Amino acid sequence: MERRVVITGIGWVTPLGHEIESVWRRILAGESGVAPTTLFDASTFPTRFSAEVKNFALADFLGDDAARHKRASRNTQFALAAASMAWKSARLADCMALDSTRVGVYLGGGEGPADFIPSVTAAIAGCRGPDGKMTSLDFVRWTKTALEVFDATSEMEQEPNLAGGHLAVQFNAQGPNLNTLTACAASTQAIGEAMHVIRYGDADVILSGGTHSMIHPLGITGFSRLTTLSTRNDACQTASRPFDRTRDGFVLGEGAGVLIVEELEHARWRGAPILAEIVGYGSTADAFRITDVHENGRGATASMRAALAGAELTPAHIDYISAHGTGTQENDAVETLAIRNVFGDRAKDIPVSSVKSMIGHLIAAAGAVELITCILAIRDGMAPPTINYNTADPKCDLDYVPNQSRRMTINAVLSNSFGFGGQNTTLVLRRAE
């Protein structure tokens, strides 16, 4: 008999706070977590705002254990906090008979922010000639300074698999430990693959989800150069406007979402709270272009279809869609088209929303945080809104739950995440029976 996979715990660190219920209330109320960037002086950048995590202290979550992780990157600290929240909510600390060799980690963890000051110090030293004038890079001068100013630990902590390493130590997770970094699809991918790891039988419990912070000078620079960020500096709280005709790019956010993904019988055996069942997962590649998504939404369509087929559900079963919905012209139009491809005439009757309108785009962490909102949507019978939606776009003609959350019965949810380069991932969740 096939092993069924459920979610038994959730935790997140978001731009609207670090606690499940209060953040969920703010999301249902349509609040924005976007504000002028404070993590560095962005005053001359093309985009001067973002959705930052505020008032974060790891000790609030880990107590004395926070000290051993104090050199961890911002990403890893977010992941540890979200994981400890999820671990508690799944009541795993109470499970004395837990077999740690059967507990794994599967994250979509981003790279840690580069240590910026040492980076620029070495760069300038490498490019500044003896006369003080800038010249082309001298590797030997760069190396001499870099080896003086770079810190070994903080360099190592940038590796994307380090969050998983810290989680394994903190929670004694001796089982399979993986990290995927498929850009903005990463944490949806991680949770989908974690489902398969458990279904196959390689683990019984997996800490899964994602974590990322790219709100640092080079992160914002990278996205600004790609012209994917909103530049609505004069109205930052309304800048993230997925599916609205006037959308001009996404708003960069940061944070983490971690879920306890568990085999159903294992969860029942230990009397765990069962929040939802993961029933379907799709992963495809556009195989089209590095810079553009396929104009017919080929990969996104195939991803949603694969997730539905895996779930043995038809489009008629889906009550709500959590969109990737970044707020770029291209993504939102093509995602709408792909939903139409899959759901046909029913597409216009299914509420579709993007919580990125409120918390911004958490990149690798986006899918995990959004999946948690899906679990809460099922629990409370509430679809979160897409805020800042005012002007209809003929290319985006679905029901985006504009501006106001909506009370409705939700039994099955589909959640999309798409990454740069044409990575498409979809999860389907169902109410726990």
Added chain:
Amino acid sequence: MQAKRRVVVTGLGVASPIGLGVEAFWDALLRKRCGLRRIEAFDPSGFSTQIGGELPPFQLGDHIPKTYRKSAKVMSRDIRIAVVCAYYAVKDAGLNTRCLVQRGEAEQTNLDSPRFGANIGAGLVCTDLGELTAALSTAAQDDGTFSLRLWGTEGMSNLAPLWLLKSLPNMLACHVTIVHDAQGPSNTITCGEASSHLAVGEAYRTIARGDADVCICGGAESKMNPLALSRPQLLGRLNTQDNETPERSCRPFAQDRRGMIAAEGGGLAILESLDHARARRARIYAELIGFGASSNTQGWADPCPRGLDVALALRNALNDAGITADQIDLAAPFGAATQDHDASELAGWNDVLGGRLDDIPALTTRGATGNNGAGSGAIDFAATVLALHRSTVPPSLNTAPADPVSRFRFVQDDPVDARIDRAISFGMALSGGQRAALVLRRFEE
């Protein structure tokens, strides 16, 4: 639930410091060639370790369709290595992908793109240091200090618009899937030196359960740039004492090992369901029958001295394969060549395979290829598959005099003929704690 489908290896693509392509790589292994020498990609004289493992020269254009050449400007070195490996792998497997058709090397494709997946491990891809520093230096003030405000107004515009896309780890898979039209399940595992084993293992599961018929999987990375080289130097993991004798510098499991040597490289394997391989009469190298993974829980920076994690990954892989340690005929450890990592690995192997190691040959490529980051495991995997398929175990460079704890019987001189029915290959992340193992079997109907 559908019965588990059998999965076989039908193609290998390797880009290693000792050779590009399967035949050059294998020939170099047999001839005990070492790919480590003084670094030429940049002036390494500021580093304590000035040697590394660079790939032989290659022309990217020989491995992609002509129409794709313009994309080369957004390909970092890591991406290029993956793209080269992919070309070798599909050629070796006889898969007529879109790339080969567009290059005029095949008439028409012989596989269904939505059933063709990719699972390519990647590292923390380094930005081109010259490009970044040139841009950053435009935001330097007269006194040589950096101004973030100047960076915002003028400096950042010196970076190419697509700058970020060169260093996203998933771009290895994205370019490969575009070039070869692989539209199926696609993932990028980023777990340091364990990435390739984890990627191959995940692809194995994907095919076994029926979500794809063919997967291109493995990993690639280049540590042959100053940023990547600075990390192991700062962590004290490099051998800094053998600049004059690079061919002796990387000594896995040797008593006098002094640290790793950074390198570049990668490998991609073609995994395929047995039915799919049979239907197109593909040459079958071996069957993949087991995968296991684990994590160090003692720390994320240093290995577990008792090798508990190593043992668990090996045991999980053997259990998955449904075999016992005494059915293994070839052991292929990782061999970081640092004191601590090798000690941890030895403890784990001894625990699980114990006396069996006294009776079977062992193989590590590390002494010849150095540390190829996320590509390391795929290079090892290719060597293991070839040894099994060709019933020949190549020598493992610089493994003597052996660590007293070691029971590995590495071949020292001439290659040894040996029938290998089952082999196990292991990979470990030097930072982060991820461990993984794969079990292969000689293919029999």
